[in-house]
Amino acid sequence: MIKINEDKCIGCGLCVKDCFTKEIEVTGRKAKPKGIRCIECGHCIAVCPTNAIVLENYPMSEVLEYEKGAFEIDPDQYLRSLKYRRTIRQFSGRQVENQKIENIIEAGRYSPTGGNQQNVSFCVMRDDIEPLRNMVIDELYKFANLPEEEKAKLNISWYGNLWKQMYLDYHDKNRKDGLFFDAGTVILVISKSMQNACIAAAHMETMVYAQGLGMLYSGFFTRAAAHSKEIKEYLRLDQGQEVAACLVIGYPDVKYQRTVPRKPAEVAWR
Ligand SMILES: Cc1cc2nc3c(=O)[nH]c(=O)nc-3n(C[C@H](O)[C@H](O)[C@H](O)COP(=O)(O)O)c2cc1C
Ligand code: SF4
Ligand code: SF4
Incomplete structure (x- = not known):
């Protein structure tokens, strides 16, 4: 609920004009x-x-005053950075600093949500990565061994052999990690709204790279979590909540020399 300081209000009506719900x-x-x-x-x-206006029960001290030059992004640089971004699957062992993780969460927290529901939550996995990885690799192996018709129903037919191989590699003496690639940090983006969570995840991704880190979206993880009661229970998801995105984060152990080409955009101008 908003509170308006009458002494400060000059009656300009700008708040009335910009309020989507016509509350003022x-x-x-x-x-x-x-x-x-x-x-x-x-x-x-x-x-x-x-x-003149505050929102009760919100941390008003975090509100920043606009300053020209301090809030803008250079469009050419932004586009170049998006083109240069690559999914990282080779991580150095360096641990990501807590402050950087908090900045990534902050990017998610400030992402728009439909009706401003702010219903996206985050789970930072560090100490619990190992048990989680074991559980997910086991679950995927179980999925891979389902009868073909059941796999087709879950739309996972294509992944069967990959998941079997991942399981074997992981249980091999070298313990090759084909799920998280030995990254030290995993952030799960959780919500009842896929759309809200995916928007948050995309902004978080930009923050990951802006801080010199790299990441991959683990679709294997989200598939496993979507179909596994055990994983949902382990993550203590509420009724209706889903893991919309799994961000596997660390310092890259690979350096790219250039961007890559993409197919032309399919665009309809009407
Ligand atoms: C998935 C999604 C759907 C939205 N749909 C609408 C919409 O149909 N009409 C509208 O006026 N705003 C829509 N919004 C904007 C939200 O109401 C807005 O993001 C939220 O109130 C927070 O305001 P802010 O984006 O200015 O921070 C949508 C936002 C999201 C993320
Ligand atoms: S924006 Fe609204 S609260 Fe602020 S001065 Fe104008 S009328 Fe008053
Ligand atoms: S809906 Fe938004 S703009 Fe309208 S009164 Fe509430 S906080 Fe202010």
């Missing part, structure tokens, strides 16, 4: 909340010229 009205040159429907998006806070 100006009467007697003072803005007032109607108390009908506020999605706590903060647009009124951001737009108010006199900083």
Whole structure:
């Protein structure tokens, strides 16, 4: 719920104009909340010229004042960095600093959510990577050994041989990790809304690379988690929650010299 400081309000109406849910009205040159429907998006806070509005129960001290040059991204540099980004499957043993992990979570936390539900949560796996990896590799092996028709139903027919090989490599004396590639940090992005979680994950990915780290999205993990009661229980997911993305993060042990080509975009201009 918003609170408006009447002493600061100059009745300009900018908050009324920018409020998506029409929650604010100006009467007697003072803005007032109607108390009908506020999605706590903060647009009124951001737009108010006199900083007259706060959201109760939110950490207002984290709000930053706009400063020209400090909040913009250079578009050419941004696009180049996206083109240079590669999925990393070779990690050095260097542990990712906690501050960098917190910055990645912050990028997820500040991502937009439908209706501003803010219903995306994060699970940082470090100490528990080993048991999780064991469980997932075992589960995938079980899936790989299902009868063909069941695999077809789960849409995993194609992966069977890969998962069998991954299991064998992992249980070999060299313990080759074809799931997390020996990365030291895994962040799971969890939500009841796939769309919200995937948007958060994409922003987190950008933050990963901006900090000199690298990552891969583990689709093997999300498939295993989607079909396995045991993994869901281990992760203590609430009813309806899914692991939308699994970010496997570390310092890259590979250096790329250039970007790669892609197929032309399929675009309809209408
Ligand atoms: C998946 C998704 C669907 C959304 N759908 C709509 C929409 O249909 N109409 C709309 O006005 N805003 C829509 N939004 C915008 C959200 O309401 C907005 O992101 C949220 O209120 C937070 O505000 P902010 O993006 O300015 O931080 C959508 C956002 C997301 C992530
Ligand atoms: S934007 Fe701020 S100053 Fe303007 S009407 Fe709203 S609360 Fe008052
Ligand atoms: S927080 Fe968003 S929905 Fe609530 S009053 Fe402000 S602009 Fe409107």
